Amino acid sequence: MSGTDLPVLLPAAQRLTERARREREVGGPIPRLQARHGVWLAVILIFSAGAAGAQAGAEQESVLSIMLKWTPLLLKGFVFNLAISFLAMVGGTIVGALLGIWQISLLPPVRAGSWLVTQFFRNAPWLVLLFFCMFLLPFQVEVFGLVIPLPDWIKATFGLALPVMANVSEIVRGAIQSIPSGQWESSESLAFNRRQTLWQIIMPQCIKRMLPPWMNLYAILTMATVLASVVGVSEVMTLTGQVLSAEGGRTDLLVPFYSYILLWFFIYCYPIARWTVHLERHFAVKT
Amino acid sequence: MTATQAWTTDQPIVRIADVYKAFGAVDVLNGVSLNVMKGEVICIIGPSGSGKSTLLRCINALVPINKGSIQVEGQEVHDPKLDKLELRKKVGMVFQQYNLFPHKTAVQNVMMAPITVLKQDKTEVEARAYALLKKVRLEGKEHSYPGELSGGQQQRVAIARSLAMNPDVMLFDEVTAALDPETVKEVLVTIRELAEEGMTCLLVTHEMGFAREVADHMYFTDRGVIVEQGPPKEFFANPKDPRTQEFLGQIL
Ligand SMILES: Nc1ncnc2c1ncn2[C@@H]1O[C@H](COP(=O)(O)OP(=O)(O)O)[C@@H](O)[C@H]1O
Numbered sequence: 001m002s003g004t005d006l007p008v009l010l011p012a013a014q015r016l017t018e019r020a021r022r023e024r025e026v027g028g029p030i031p032r033l034q035a036r037h038g039v040w041l042a043v044i045l046i047f048s049a050g051a052a053g054a055q056a057g058a059e060q061e062s063v064l065s066i067m068l069k070w071t072p073l074l075l076k077g078f079v080f081n082l083a084i085s086f087l088a089m090v091g092g093t094i095v096g097a098l099l100g101i102w103q104i105s106l107l108p109p110v111r112a113g114s115w116l117v118t119q120f121f122r123n124a125p126w127l128v129l130l131f132f133c134m135f136l137l138p139f140q141v142e143v144f145g146l147v148i149p150l151p152d153w154i155k156a157t158f159g160l161a162l163p164v165m166a167n168v169s170e171i172v173r174g175a176i177q178s179i180p181s182g183q184w185e186s187s188e189s190l191a192f193n194r195r196q197t198l199w200q201i202i203m204p205q206c207i208k209r210m211l212p213p214w215m216n217l218y219a220i221l222t223m224a225t226v227l228a229s230v231v232g233v234s235e236v237m238t239l240t241g242q243v244l245s246a247e248g249g250r251t252d253l254l255v256p257f258y259s260y261i262l263l264w265f266f267i268y269c270y271p272i273a274r275w276t277v278h279l280e281r282h283f284a285v286k287t
Numbered sequence: 288m289t290a291t292q293a294w295t296t297d298q299p300i301v302r303i304a305d306v307y308k309a310f311g312a313v314d315v316l317n318g319v320s321l322n323v324m325k326g327e328v329i330c331i332i333g334p335s336g337s338g339k340s341t342l343l344r345c346i347n348a349l350v351p352i353n354k355g356s357i358q359v360e361g362q363e364v365h366d367p368k369l370d371k372l373e374l375r376k377k378v379g380m381v382f383q384q385y386n387l388f389p390h391k392t393a394v395q396n397v398m399m400a401p402i403t404v405l406k407q408d409k410t411e412v413e414a415r416a417y418a419l420l421k422k423v424r425l426e427g428k429e430h431s432y433p434g435e436l437s438g439g440q441q442q443r444v445a446i447a448r449s450l451a452m453n454p455d456v457m458l459f460d461e462v463t464a465a466l467d468p469e470t471v472k473e474v475l476v477t478i479r480e481l482a483e484e485g486m487t488c489l490l491v492t493h494e495m496g497f498a499r500e501v502a503d504h505m506y507f508t509d510r511g512v513i514v515e516q517g518p519p520k521e522f523f524a525n526p527k528d529p530r531t532q533e534f535l536g537q538i539l
């Protein structure tokens with residue numbers, strides 16, 4: 001059903017349906033960042049800082065200088081968020097790609113097992129997985145007599161890599177299955193074995209289909225790294241909370257500080273979102 | 288029946304004996320037998336859904352059979368011990384939908400299997416690929432991607448790709464059915480040349496004029512059985528079975 005044969009379906013409803021379909025594909029909300037969102041954040045930041053400045057007495061430090069003073073520390077926290085997002089993405093992608101390929105294995109137990117793992121971690125809330133890793137992973141592991149400590153942030157990275165893994169698995173499986181069966185047939189009739197077919201014929205054609213949802217997933221993950229503050233990892237949200245209490249819990253600082261942090265996330269994620277949209281359009285036109 | 292005798296050219300290169308195939312509850316082949324000698328060209332015609340594609344797919348083991356025997360050069364195709372990849376090196380197949388690899392250029396499409404599967408030397412394969420593309424009249428299109436070629440050109444790349452494996456038998460499954468009328472001819476010319484060079488060909492086609500010209504033997508299938516067969520002259524001039532008569536009447 002193309003949607004056009006339902007004239008009662010309004011364009012807006014169509015957009016929503018289309019969006020819901022793609023979010024199911026990606027397995028989570030797709031961030032649809034637009035330039036105006038950034039402008040709004042900047043406006044909120046300026047106004048709230050101005051309002052806080054006006055309220056503050058003459059003896060108090062200006063909002064701007066407080067924010068500047070703490071920026072290096074908060075930036076460190078933000079870089080920490082990015083590091084967690086990178087590691088979780090790399091780990092989740094590697095294991096998830098394997099799982100995705102196992103989902104089309106010819107061996108029924110492998111297929112069923114990887115499907116089960118994928119579905120479990122894809123449908124579990126991210127925060128639950130995070131807690132699960134925080135409390136179930138030991139604080140250190142011993143490998144060949146070598147004691148490797150597992151600090152909280154590593155555990156949080158594991159916790160975030162799990163849903164990434166499951167979503168990558170679905171992205172890979174979906175992309176492989178979207179390739180016409182004629183490609184498998186012609187490779188088989190040319191005496192390619194399954195592995196050669198997969199790696200030389202099927203996967204190269206999958207890359208461009210996988211790239212947009214994979215980048216969406218990365219943007220979602222980056223924003224989800226703030227969940228690590230709930231389990232006490234000193235990433236940017238945790239640090240912001242600490243800074244605010246160090247400043248005597250001034251409520252007028254709350255909005256400027258949090259919109260400041262949001263603006264950073266926006267600046268980081270916006271180009272990714274734009275590029276994803278660009279790639280999607282590009283591929284939609286080509287095939 | 289499953290024993291593998293040494294095959295000599297005085298025996299059929301493809302020997303199909305009483306083959307049955309069902310997909311679930313759907314009986315597709317109901318006891319098909321036919322023999323093809325080396326260098327022979329046979330044409331299979333018949334209504335859509337009569338099992339022609341399935342029969343071709345059984346010959347290179349893309350589809351397993353339920354009963355009967357298929358031998359290629361004396362090798363039982365459905366022997367569980369048979370190396371399917373070895374079989375497929377000997378049997379080339381061209382499909383209605385071309386199925387070229389869209390991420391590779393024409394010449395790369397032709398080169399891939401010999402390099403990956405046969406592990407042949409790249410420069411030698413490259414030279415052969417250029418020669419094959421020239422043979423199918425695609426000189427100058429070597430570096431075009433499938434998406435940039437017409438249907439007829441893509442189909443000729445697909446034929447060259449199959450020939451690059453140096454097969455002993457070629458299967459053509461309605462290779463002109465998806466083409467514009469203008470480009471059908473260029474593909475048929477290519478196949479006729481192959482036939483004249485002595486390639487063993489099994490063709491499923493709806494091009495009756497072409498079949499009459501190139502075929503050594505005609506087969507008409509309906510509902511999974513061969514209803515009628517014979518040399519093309521006789522087959523077309525006075526078909527005996529009413530189903531053949533009706534089918535030819537509709538299509539000619
Ligand atoms: N992989 C398959 N699974 C189930 N049914 C199939 C499959 N391939 C073919 N069939 C069925 O087998 C019958 C014969 O198909 P086919 O061999 O393609 O006929 P033809 O090529 O003569 O048109 C059709 O009814 C078709 O639906």
Ligand SMILES: [Mg+2]
Nearest residue numbers: 339340341461
């Ligand atoms: Mg067919």
